[in-house]
Amino acid sequence: MALYTHHLPRWKRDEVEEIKRGIQEHPVVGIVNMHGIPASQVQDIRRNLRGTARVKMSRNTLIERALNELGGSVADLKEHFEGQSALIFTNENPFRLFKLLEQTKTKMAAKPGEIAPEDIVVPKGPTTFKPGPIVGEFQQVGIPAVIEGGKVKIRETKTVVKKGEVINRKVAGVLSKLGIKPMDVGLALQAAYYRGSVFTPEMLAIDEEACAKKIAFAASQAFNLSVNAAIPTRLTIGAIIGRAVSEARNVGVEAGVYEKDIIDLIIGRARREMLAVALAAQARGFDLDEETL
Amino acid sequence: MEYIYAALLLHNAGKEITEENVTAVLKSAGVEVQDARVKALVAALEDVNIEEAINRAALAPVAAAAPAA
Amino acid sequence: MEYIYAALLLHNAGKEITEENVTAVLKSAGVEVQDARVKALVAALEDVNIEEAINRAALAPVAAAAPAA
Amino acid sequence: MEYIYAALLLHNAGKEITEENVTAVLKSAGVEVQDARVKALVAALEDVNIEEAINRAALAPVAAAAPAA
Amino acid sequence: MEYIYAALLLHNAGKEITEENVTAVLKSAGVEVQDARVKALVAALEDVNIEEAINRAALAPVAAAAPAA
Amino acid sequence: MEYIYAALLLHNAGKEITEENVTAVLKSAGVEVQDARVKALVAALEDVNIEEAINRAALAPVAAAAPAA
Amino acid sequence: MEYIYAALLLHNAGKEITEENVTAVLKSAGVEVQDARVKALVAALEDVNIEEAINRAALAPVAAAAPAA
Known part of the structure; x- marks a missing residue:
């Protein structure tokens, strides 16, 4: 181990140490997936969390190394790595952290190949499109369209993608033209470590109505x-x-x-x-x- | 409804609802008794479980019956 | 409820509800009349508009039924 | 209602509802006791299962009308 | 409910609901009075319009006791 | 209602509802405890089947009155 | 339900529902406090209008509000 450590370049060594410090200095350590979040939004999120939580982005390998070096139950967080992971440090209650992160999520346009987080519904009614190839595009994805008053009109409300299904290129194109943003984008908390236990999102999501x-x-x-x-x-x-x-x-x-x-x-x-x-x-x-x- | 009250009074007093008894009660209240009605009442109540009807009335209303009028 | 039946019987027969009348009706039904209850009844009814009370009762609805649930 | 409250107080206290007891309770509250009313009360309650009666809804006709609105 | 009945009895009798009066009524019914409960009751009643509470009860469907499920 | 909640908390925690315990709970919540109310609470709950009392619907007259409006 | 009672006790006592306060109340009742549950409760209640929830209960007096899991 010690020998291996020597092989780390100085900056990586510093990075691992910084991660370890962050973990040691905060009662709650979350692991989040940053995959697919535009840089601008990351800035917004950081700003929203300022004073409450710190997002530490790093390479998965370095995070893993820090967790390994610390050992113990916090190392269990490794099992929750997904995509491009980042750590989040906070003194906050882990349940509140989860809520905070949920609140930082915003709606974004769907990219081809993404999974629908819920049923994607195109409502009926007039559009601003002039007649043209758009009508064919609509029909190809199963949206019944007609021309009315020189504008394209959607004849009936349609569910174009069911929850959990993949959004294909054509659908993604139509949705973006219609300005429908079905994707929840934000820091998804994969797990949080607190006092010897790892909490999963299911455990952290509180039902306020209940x-x-x-x-x-x-x-x-x-x-x-x-x-x-x-x-x-x-x-x-x-x-x-x-x-x-x-x-x-x-x-x-x-x-x-x-x-x-x-x-x-x-x-x-x-x-x-x-x-x-x-x-x-x-x-x-x-x-x-x-x-x- | 004097006739019914007379029957209920007898029932509550633990007396049998006979033509004779009903007639006596009605007369005591100064009612001019119609024999045919007394007969009809006694006959009709023969198969009625008065206790049950009363208890039902105590808990739930008979109001529903009203529109019949 | 015998006493109230007797009173309502008298009321329906268009007779006054006096201690004497109530007692007579009850006796005709073989009830062993307790003077105190007759007095209490007649006193309670003194200022009551029976017709009105009856009509209100007719409107009475299910309120009570609610309990079960 | 003083008389009934007195009776229920005795019942809740596990005491018998006798004319004497009811009178004592009423007097302690400064009520000018009417013997006839006490007698009527005690007589009325004689054969009644109070525990059961407490919980049995007595339809309030007034209330009743309301929901209809 | 003894304490409540005592209070209602006093209220109906037009007497003030004081610790002393409540205690006297309860004692007359042979209740072993607990001062703390009397105090708590009198304190709670201080801010209540009893007449209003009584009238509201008259409007309420009396089914109250309904054994919940 | 603090006192009631304290009692419920103790009951749920499987602890006895004693003056000492209730006082401790109330104090822990920063309540300025009134001994008389604690005493009254404990005394009132002595013979009560809490499980039953909790689950038995007590009609709030306020609520009940509402529909009348 | 201990955790909920503790929260309501604090709310009624006019105290803030913080982790520290909830823990103190639970401990005072001899409950073995689970930190995670306290945290979950406090986080959940941040967005719950307790007063409103209580009033909902007052209007729907039927005990069977059913413990939502």
Whole structure:
């Protein structure tokens, strides 16, 4: 190992050391795939992450060497290399890092050979194209087009590529002409290392809606407990009173306690009972007089 | 609906719903009793499970019946 | 519910709901009448517009049914 | 409703709902107790399973109308 | 719910809901009163318009207790 | 509701809901703990089947009233 | 649900839901805290309107809001 190290040119040695330092100095180390991200966008992303996370681009071999030299569980990150990797160092919560990176993604035009990240749909409606070869191009990729008012019009909404399928050259060309940008481009977090564990994107993607639901559920549990156990709080005292009043009314009506506050409920109850029996009797041939109903 | 109330009253009092009993209740309330209706009522209620009908009414409404009028 | 049935029977028959009348109806059905309940009933009904209460009841809907779910 | 609240208080406290107990509770709250109402209450509750009755919905006709709107 | 019933009883009787009054009512029902609960109740009721809460309950379909699933 | 949440947290963590434990949890959240409320909470929960009370829907009158509007 | 309760406790106490605070509350309840879960919770709640989620619960009082996994 030591011998091999000697063979590294000075700048590579420095690079490896810098990577190692970055890893050692940050609790969270992410590995991202930079493949296909235009340089201009990389600049934007770096700017967006400034103060939160540092992107360290390097050759995969050097990153691998740094990980190997450090050893231990952080070296497991190697398994998540994909394409042109870069490391990202942060003091942030790894879940928040994931969210941040998702937020830096932008929509880009599709290049031939790329995989559709979701169904790519071309909506129906007028276009700005004048009649010409474009109509044929549309038809070749299955988009029904007609000429209307001197302009090309797409007759119906079409899904031209399904999620997961390859976007071919012709489709990519048409999409770009239509200004449809189906690709999510940005730093895709392949994995993040934090305190001895490697987290995959599936683990890092949090479902906020599910979380909100749990909050709502917990809140209703607390509400229920407070009311059912009659533990008054500012939020629940009204409901507790309501519960007690309802219980008292129920008992009063059920038992026929003739009190002014509930006499109308009792009348209503008797009336409904009468109606139920009246209808049953009617069904068996007893004529009801009009005033009954 | 005096006739039905009379029947319900008897039912609740644990009495049988006979023509005689219904007539007696109605008379006690000063109702001019029509024998034919009493007969029809008693006959109709013979097969009715009054308890069940009442309980259903207590929980769910009969309101639905209203439009029939 | 016997007492309320008796009251509604009287109401439907166009008779006044007095302690005496309620008692007579209940007795005709063989109910062992408790004076206190009759008094309470008549007192509770004193200021009540029965017709209105009945109509409101007719509108009454399913509210209660909800529980099950 | 004082009388019913008194009864439920006794029930919840695991005490029997007797005229004496109800009267004592009402008096402790400064209510001028009417014996007839106490008697009526106790009589009405005699054969009732309070636990069950508490949970049984008593249709509120007022409310009822609303949802329709 | 004893404590709540005691409070409602006082409210209905037109009495103030103070720690002292609530305690007296509970004691009259033979409840072993826990001061802390009385305090908590009275404190919670301070900011509540009881009349309104009661009326809202009247509007609410009473099904309340519905055993959730 | 802090006190309720503290109790729920302890319950879920499989810990007993004692005054000591509730106080510790509340303090850890920076709540200025009122002993009386802790006492009231613990006392109120003593005989309560928390699992059941949590899952039993308690109709909020507010909510209920809403549709009426 | 301990983590959620801890968050709600902090929210109700008017405290910020930070990793540190959540951890402190959980520890006080004797929970063996998993750092990753705390981090996930805090990150998730950054974009959740807790007040709104709570109000949703208040309006849909049926306990069975169903624990979304």
